[in-house]
Amino acid sequence: MSRSFDVIVIGAGPAGYVAAIRAAQHGKSVACIDEWKNKDGRNAFGGTCLNAGCIPSKALLESSELYHRAEHEFEKHGIRTGGLEMDVAAMQKRRAGIVRQLTGGIAGLFKAAKVEGLVGHGKLLKGKKVEFTSVEGEREIVSADHVILASGSEPIELPVAKFDGERIIDSWDTLELDAVPETLGVVGAGVVGLELGSVWSRLGSKVTVLEALEDFLYMADRDVAKLAAAEFRKQGIDIKLGATVGKATAGKGGVAVEYEDGNGAQSLEVDKLVVAVGRRPVTNDLFAEDAGIQLDERGFIAVDDECRTRVKGVYAIGDCVRGPMLAHKGSEEGVMVADLIAGETAEMNYAVIPSVLYTNPEIAWAGKTEEEVKAGGRPYKTGQFPFMASGRAKAMENTSGFVKIVSSKDDDEILGVHIVGPMAGELISEAVLALEFNASTEDVQRTIHAHPSLAEAVHEAALAVDNRALNFPNR
Numbered sequence: 001m002s003r004s005f006d007v008i009v010i011g012a013g014p015a016g017y018v019a020a021i022r023a024a025q026h027g028k029s030v031a032c033i034d035e036w037k038n039k040d041g042r043n044a045f046g047g048t049c050l051n052a053g054c055i056p057s058k059a060l061l062e063s064s065e066l067y068h069r070a071e072h073e074f075e076k077h078g079i080r081t082g083g084l085e086m087d088v089a090a091m092q093k094r095r096a097g098i099v100r101q102l103t104g105g106i107a108g109l110f111k112a113a114k115v116e117g118l119v120g121h122g123k124l125l126k127g128k129k130v131e132f133t134s135v136e137g138e139r140e141i142v143s144a145d146h147v148i149l150a151s152g153s154e155p156i157e158l159p160v161a162k163f164d165g166e167r168i169i170d171s172w173d174t175l176e177l178d179a180v181p182e183t184l185g186v187v188g189a190g191v192v193g194l195e196l197g198s199v200w201s202r203l204g205s206k207v208t209v210l211e212a213l214e215d216f217l218y219m220a221d222r223d224v225a226k227l228a229a230a231e232f233r234k235q236g237i238d239i240k241l242g243a244t245v246g247k248a249t250a251g252k253g254g255v256a257v258e259y260e261d262g263n264g265a266q267s268l269e270v271d272k273l274v275v276a277v278g279r280r281p282v283t284n285d286l287f288a289e290d291a292g293i294q295l296d297e298r299g300f301i302a303v304d305d306e307c308r309t310r311v312k313g314v315y316a317i318g319d320c321v322r323g324p325m326l327a328h329k330g331s332e333e334g335v336m337v338a339d340l341i342a343g344e345t346a347e348m349n350y351a352v353i354p355s356v357l358y359t360n361p362e363i364a365w366a367g368k369t370e371e372e373v374k375a376g377g378r379p380y381k382t383g384q385f386p387f388m389a390s391g392r393a394k395a396m397e398n399t400s401g402f403v404k405i406v407s408s409k410d411d412d413e414i415l416g417v418h419i420v421g422p423m424a425g426e427l428i429s430e431a432v433l434a435l436e437f438n439a440s441t442e443d444v445q446r447t448i449h450a451h452p453s454l455a456e457a458v459h460e461a462a463l464a465v466d467n468r469a470l471n472f473p474n475r
């Protein structure tokens with residue numbers, strides 16, 4: 001007799017594995033199928049995020065940041081290191097170790113929650129049946145009351161710069177380089193391109209970023225984008241805007257890149273070229289033609305606000321559906337769907353999803369940019385506080401950047417918070433909570449923040465909205 005479960009999840013990235021655990025917490029019998037294979041041939045749960053995305057990139061950003069600080073900042077603290085050397089192999093060993101620990105952790109979490117982790121390929125068939133093909137090639141038809149598709153995304157390939165895994169590489173290859181390339185080209189100044197460009201630039205690569213758009217970080221507040229671009233350029237990252245790649249030819253010695261910018265045809269020679277122009281949903285061999293699943297016009301699995309597909313009892317979450325391609329967005333969708341399956345009321349607040357770039361300066365925001373508020377026509381006020389005036393930031397030797405708050409003029413509601421500077425990705429949580437609770441600027445003004453802390457900059461920015469900053473002159 002074929003096995004059956006209350007819930008089958010296809011994909012064990014941050015969307016799928018969280019959905020599986022939450023559904024098991026509701027007392028459901030759950031199986032979670034995943035086929036991810038790492039470059040060493042080992043299967044692992046965790047998807048892109050744990051194996052080739054969020055976690056390994058943060059591990060390398062930390063290592064390279066420490067190296068950079070040792071090189072450029074330690075002397076100011078009175079620390080003499082003598083000769084400084086970067087052991088890339090040791091750095092990569094640490095990165096791989098963190099990934100192994102965390103992905104192994106998911107297997108442990110599955111066991112504890114009694115989720116059946118199935119290693120292999122899953123395909124949705126008609127009638128909420130799932131064809132599971134194990135890594136050994138054995139096929140089994142498993143049935144479920146509910147199926148959650150969480151197949152994630154993969155890098156977009158440019159037809160003019162096809163990946164060869166050696167010279168023209170994707171983000172995963174770039175995370176696993178075993179030596180610092182002398183020169184590195186990055187196509188796409190998005191989150192992934194800038195984080196990976198930062199890693200190898202700090203370790204000594206001459207990095208050139210080619211971005212097709214004229215606007216740097218088009219999705220960020222303009223004040224933030226302006227400061228960030230200036231800081232990255234100061235670090236030696238050459239950012240070329242309005243630059244479209246026409247052709248990239250890989251040879252023995254490197255990659256010849258032809259691109260066009262405002263000044264006409266240009267060329268660039270680099271050792272390696274990272275193509276980081278975005279990701280696309282994985283839907284290949286995920287469902288049978290007659291399973292009833294539809295894709296939207298951009299190739300994502302079509303779902304409603306509650307992640308329901310057109311097939312009753314089948315949901316889709318994470319990078320394979322519309323919305324920002326972020327781990328925490330997928331995880332929250334996983335929680336929502338598991339709760340809905342359990343008969344609870346659940347919803348996602350898509351308006352308040354924090355965005356973070358773990359560069360230096362770190363960049364984070366939640367809610368609307370000043371430009372979006374302005375375009376919406378609602379009268380607004382803004383307040384800014386620079387980290388230069390923060391005692392904690394000074395002590396940390398990390399003072400570039402600011403916190404900016406955009407609030408409505410009519411009822412003082414906070415509409416957007418934009419942070420560029422130290423620990424922006426941590427500080428943004430206060431803003432997310434404020435937005436989630438529809439807090440007013442005054443609520444944050446009257447909240448006591450520890451001294452000396454970076455969070456005081458959030459407090460001061462709230463005060464600055466009403467020209468009441470205490471540690472920086474008001475307008």
Ligand code: FAD
Nearest residue numbers: 011013014015035047048049053122152318319325326327
């Ligand atoms: P994925 O993590 O892609 O997982 C999907 C899983 O499903 C994979 O394991 C895949 O093998 C499996 N699968 C697919 N189809 C099948 C099938 N038919 N059968 C079996 N298994 C299948 N996001 C952040 O929020 N913060 C960050 O700092 C961040 N940094 C990033 C850095 C990089 C370099 C990259 C590339 C991405 C980063 N992201 C970050 C994005 C983040 O990784 C994704 O948003 C997140 O992984 C999406 O989760 P998911 O569960 O939807 O899909």
Ligand code: AMP
Nearest residue numbers: 188189190191210211212244245277278
């Ligand atoms: P993200 O989606 O955040 O990973 O960002 C991808 C970035 O790549 C965006 O800023 C795009 O504008 C940029 N991009 C997309 N296609 C090209 C291209 N052909 N050449 C240069 N940049 C590109």
